[in-house]
Amino acid sequence: MNVQTQHTASAPDLGAIREAHRRIAPLIHHTQVMTCASLDQLAGARLFFKCENLQKTGSFKIRGATNAIASLTPQEARCGVVTHSSGNHAAALSLAARTRGVTAWIVMPTNAPLTKKRAVERYGGKITECEPTLPAREAAARAIIERTGSVMLHPYNDARIIAGQGTAALELLEEVPDLDFILAPVSGGGLLSGTAIAASSLRPQIRVIGCEPKNADDAFRSLASGSIQPMEHPDTIADGLRASLCPLTFDILRERVDRIALVSEDEIVEAMRLVWERMKIIIEPSSAVAAAVAFERKIPMAGKNVGVILSGGNVDLDRLPFTKLT
Amino acid sequence: MNVQTQHTASAPDLGAIREAHRRIAPLIHHTQVMTCASLDQLAGARLFFKCENLQKTGSFKIRGATNAIASLTPQEARCGVVTHSSGNHAAALSLAARTRGVTAWIVMPTNAPLTKKRAVERYGGKITECEPTLPAREAAARAIIERTGSVMLHPYNDARIIAGQGTAALELLEEVPDLDFILAPVSGGGLLSGTAIAASSLRPQIRVIGCEPKNADDAFRSLASGSIQPMEHPDTIADGLRASLCPLTFDILRERVDRIALVSEDEIVEAMRLVWERMKIIIEPSSAVAAAVAFERKIPMAGKNVGVILSGGNVDLDRLPFTKLT
Numbered sequence: 001m002n003v004q005t006q007h008t009a010s011a012p013d014l015g016a017i018r019e020a021h022r023r024i025a026p027l028i029h030h031t032q033v034m035t036c037a038s039l040d041q042l043a044g045a046r047l048f049f050k051c052e053n054l055q056k057t058g059s060f061k062i063r064g065a066t067n068a069i070a071s072l073t074p075q076e077a078r079c080g081v082v083t084h085s086s087g088n089h090a091a092a093l094s095l096a097a098r099t100r101g102v103t104a105w106i107v108m109p110t111n112a113p114l115t116k117k118r119a120v121e122r123y124g125g126k127i128t129e130c131e132p133t134l135p136a137r138e139a140a141a142r143a144i145i146e147r148t149g150s151v152m153l154h155p156y157n158d159a160r161i162i163a164g165q166g167t168a169a170l171e172l173l174e175e176v177p178d179l180d181f182i183l184a185p186v187s188g189g190g191l192l193s194g195t196a197i198a199a200s201s202l203r204p205q206i207r208v209i210g211c212e213p214k215n216a217d218d219a220f221r222s223l224a225s226g227s228i229q230p231m232e233h234p235d236t237i238a239d240g241l242r243a244s245l246c247p248l249t250f251d252i253l254r255e256r257v258d259r260i261a262l263v264s265e266d267e268i269v270e271a272m273r274l275v276w277e278r279m280k281i282i283i284e285p286s287s288a289v290a291a292a293v294a295f296e297r298k299i300p301m302a303g304k305n306v307g308v309i310l311s312g313g314n315v316d317l318d319r320l321p322f323t324k325l326t
Numbered sequence: 327m328n329v330q331t332q333h334t335a336s337a338p339d340l341g342a343i344r345e346a347h348r349r350i351a352p353l354i355h356h357t358q359v360m361t362c363a364s365l366d367q368l369a370g371a372r373l374f375f376k377c378e379n380l381q382k383t384g385s386f387k388i389r390g391a392t393n394a395i396a397s398l399t400p401q402e403a404r405c406g407v408v409t410h411s412s413g414n415h416a417a418a419l420s421l422a423a424r425t426r427g428v429t430a431w432i433v434m435p436t437n438a439p440l441t442k443k444r445a446v447e448r449y450g451g452k453i454t455e456c457e458p459t460l461p462a463r464e465a466a467a468r469a470i471i472e473r474t475g476s477v478m479l480h481p482y483n484d485a486r487i488i489a490g491q492g493t494a495a496l497e498l499l500e501e502v503p504d505l506d507f508i509l510a511p512v513s514g515g516g517l518l519s520g521t522a523i524a525a526s527s528l529r530p531q532i533r534v535i536g537c538e539p540k541n542a543d544d545a546f547r548s549l550a551s552g553s554i555q556p557m558e559h560p561d562t563i564a565d566g567l568r569a570s571l572c573p574l575t576f577d578i579l580r581e582r583v584d585r586i587a588l589v590s591e592d593e594i595v596e597a598m599r600l601v602w603e604r605m606k607i608i609i610e611p612s613s614a615v616a617a618a619v620a621f622e623r624k625i626p627m628a629g630k631n632v633g634v635i636l637s638g639g640n641v642d643l644d645r646l647p648f649t650k651l652t
Contacts, residue, residue: 032358034380038448053606054360122364273643280379280639282606313606317599317648 011252012163014201017170017194020067020163027066027099031055031168033175036279043294044302048179050172053283053313057123059240060168060191060311061092061155067164068153069096077102079149084130084137086112087240088312089155094125105150107140109133115316156190157246166194172307173202180304183290185311186210186219186260187241189249195309196256209299210253210260211290213238213268219245220260223253237265237321240286240312261299263292269321271295275310282313285321337578338489340527343496343520346393346489353392353425357381357494359501362605369620370628374505375601376498379609379639383449385566386494386517386637387418387481393490394479395422403428406476410456410463412438413566414638415481420451431476433466435459441642482516483572492520498633499528506630509616511637512536512545512586513567515575521635522582535625536579536586537616539564539594545571546586549579563591563647566612566638587625589618595647597621601636608639611647 012020034049052060069081080103083093090106097104106125108117109132120127130140144150155161168191169182182199186192196208212219216234228250234242245253263271268285271292275283283291287310293299294308338346360375378386395407406429409419416432423430432451434443435458446453456466470476482488494517495508508525512518522534538545542564544557554576560568571579589597594611597618601609609617613636619625620634 037382056363058606276608276643280384280608282602282608317602317646320643320646322643 007158007160010159011193011248012159012166012197014198016159016163017166017198020063020160021167021170023070024063024066024164024167028062029055030171033172034279034281038278039274039295042274043306044297045294045304045306047294048172048176048305048307049279050168050307050309051281052168053281053287053310057088057091057095057119058312058314059088059092060165060309061088062096063167064161064164064190064194065089065092065096065153066099068158068160069100069102071160072102072151076151079151080105081153082107082141082144082150083153083155084141085155086116088314090116090125091119091123093153094120094123098124103150105144105148107137107144109137113316119314156188156243157248159248162190162194162197162249162252164194165191166198168309169195169198169307170202172309173199176305176307177203178305179203179206179307181207181209181299181301182307182309183209183211183293184309185238185241185286185289186212186253187286188243189219189245189253191309191311192257193249193252196252200256207258208256209293210257211293212260212262213241213289214262214264216241217262219253220262222250223257223260237268238285238289240284241289259299261293263289263296263298267292267296273322282315283310284312284315287311287313333484333486336485337519337574338485338492338523340524342485342489343492343524346389346486347493347496349396350389350392350490350493354388355381356497359498360605360607364604365600365621368600369632370623371620371630371632373620374498374502374631374633375605376494376633376635377607378494379607379613379636383414383417383421383445384638384640385414385418386491386635387414388422389493390487390490390516390520391415391418391422391479392425394484394486395426395428397486398428398477402477406431406474407479408433408467408470408476409479409481410467411481412442414640416442416451417445417449419479420446420449424450429476431470431474433463433470435463439642445640482514482519482569483574485574488516488520488523488575488578490520491517492524494635495521495524495633496528498635499525502631502633503529504631505529505532505633507533507535507625507627508633508635509535509537509619510635511564511567511612511615512538512579513612514569515545515571515579517635517637518583519575519578522578526582533584534582535619536583537619538586538588539567539615540588540590542567543588545579546588548576549583549586563594564611564615566610567615585625587619589615589622589624593618593622599648608641609636610638610641613637613639
């Protein structure tokens with residue numbers, strides 16, 4: 001059994017999430033839980049926002065990456081890690097690796113946004129450019145692995161990553177134990193899986209809601225149909241939510257998630273603007289997907305206590321989607 | 327002696343700031359102190375950001391307004407309060423008044439930005455429009471006072487307001503006692519006065535730095551010349567820093583502020599962008615003035631512990647000043 005198989009074989013449990021938390025807590029921010037009276041009024045519920053946008057590297061991804069890096073053997077650590085995910089996972093993996101003195105090889109397509117390249121560079125990742133196709137990215141990663149002996153760290157198909165991502169919900173429920181609902185965005189399902197395991201273990205009566213753009217509704221269709229559905233051409237501003245489930249996350253979501261709620265592109269932009277304006281914090285569109293489910297009352301939760309995981313805050317300030325208020 | 331004279335006669339002391347804090351603490355947010363490794367590196371110092379941008383109404387102004395409202399006699403409270411300051415003070419006064427069931431009359435010029443009017447309305451202030459000149463604003467306020475018997479609450483020429491504003495520095499120094507410097511923006515001087523009284527009383531060796539745009543440098547010129555200098559045509563993006571000192575704040579600053587540091591418009595915009603990008607929080611240009619003093623190393627404070635008061639986060643998202651990164 002090779003290392004990759006071992007880490008993708010089975011879901012982590014609450015114990016694994018607690019262990020991940022002990023391991024990563026000294027290396028990450030314990031992010032604030034914010035509240036906002038005017039947004040409570042809008043949602044008709046009491047909202048508790050877990051601010052992973054204020055996390056190191058600007059997203060929750062540092063939690064899983066730090067946990068995975070901590071679990072490398074000394075031999076693996078010497079050879080380094082590699083990923084061909086170019087978004088928040090790449091930046092997080094770069095910083096988590098640097099913190100342990102491990103080399104992170106990041107395969108990025110030539111057309112990746114400059115802001116993402118700069119973030120990876122700032123955190124010390126070594127960028128290899130390739131053509132912007134999945135085969136080219138996989139080939140570039142394989143070439144690095146063959147040359148360096150480095151370990152591939154998948155952004156969500158990995159129990160160590162999922163356990164790390166679950167620590168955000170663990171912290172939220174330790175601070176606000178009486179949540180009735182917990183909302184998290186879903187893409188590949190790493191964050192939602194970790195959230196669902198932590199929340200449903202700590203509080204069995206909680207309802208776990210995955211939040212997804214209508215225009216990238218593969219998780220919704222997958223859970224409805226009972227088999228993983230691909231997302232051919234996701235056309236959403238929520239650039240962090242374009243991946244599809246893997247067997248590991250699909251099984252976890254099937255077991256522990258109550259429902260996937262869908263929101264439109266307009267609802268995402270409006271929710272993003274509301275959080276910026278009322279809470280004075282910067283969230284990326286993927287986070288706004290979860291906020292929009294609350295603001296638009298997509299789920300009946302009047303008067304309830306609702307946790308909302310704001311997953312990240314990495315946006316390109318030169319390309320903001322806000323339209324003029326009239 | 328009338329009420330107005332009484333409240334502007336002398337500076338509050340640390341005791342008054344502590345008392346203000348006891349009074350307002352249940353009604354405001356205890357804002358977070360944030361740190362950011364990459365901005366520390368830029369500044370060459372350890373920065374502790376007191377996030378008043380995350381405060382209720384989006385600025386520190388709710389502190390002074392709440393303290394002043396709490397000190398009204400029942401008779402005064404029945405008649406209401408009035409102001410013709412149209413910015414953050416107006417929004418803060420509206421909410422502070424509503425919280426005590428007091429009417430807040432807000433005189434605003436017809437050309438005030440829509441976002442500011444909406445904020446005042448959201449917090450329950452009663453807007454009276456007038457021509458956009460100071461005489462028209464004063465006349466409108468006088469007319470309201472004559473009609474209603476309401477009390478004028480000046481945004482900074484008032485010891486109760488100054489004591490309230492000083493509670494932000496009080497909280498910051500209680501959380502981070504070993505600050506070597508504390509930086510706050512200066513306009514009319516209410517925030518800087520309260521900050522200076524709290525900080526220099528709690529920690530006599532601290533150096534208090536006022537931060538001001540070069541293009542609105544009246545506090546700098548006033549302290550340099552020894553008399554209050556007017557600011558004829560402030561031309562700065564920092565729209566919260568266009569007022570001038572009053573005798574009360576001038577005397578406090580002369581006694582307790584070490585230096586006024588000046589920053590250019592480009593430095594303000596760059597600092598604002600850096601805080602948005604790296605810390606994922608929204609600050610307004612006035613706050614960026616204090617951050618810019620740190621980032622641009624305007625004061626020799628290498629390796630020191632530096633408190634930075636981020637005064638507010640109210641911006642018009644349709645009119646952001648960022649230029650393209652190349």
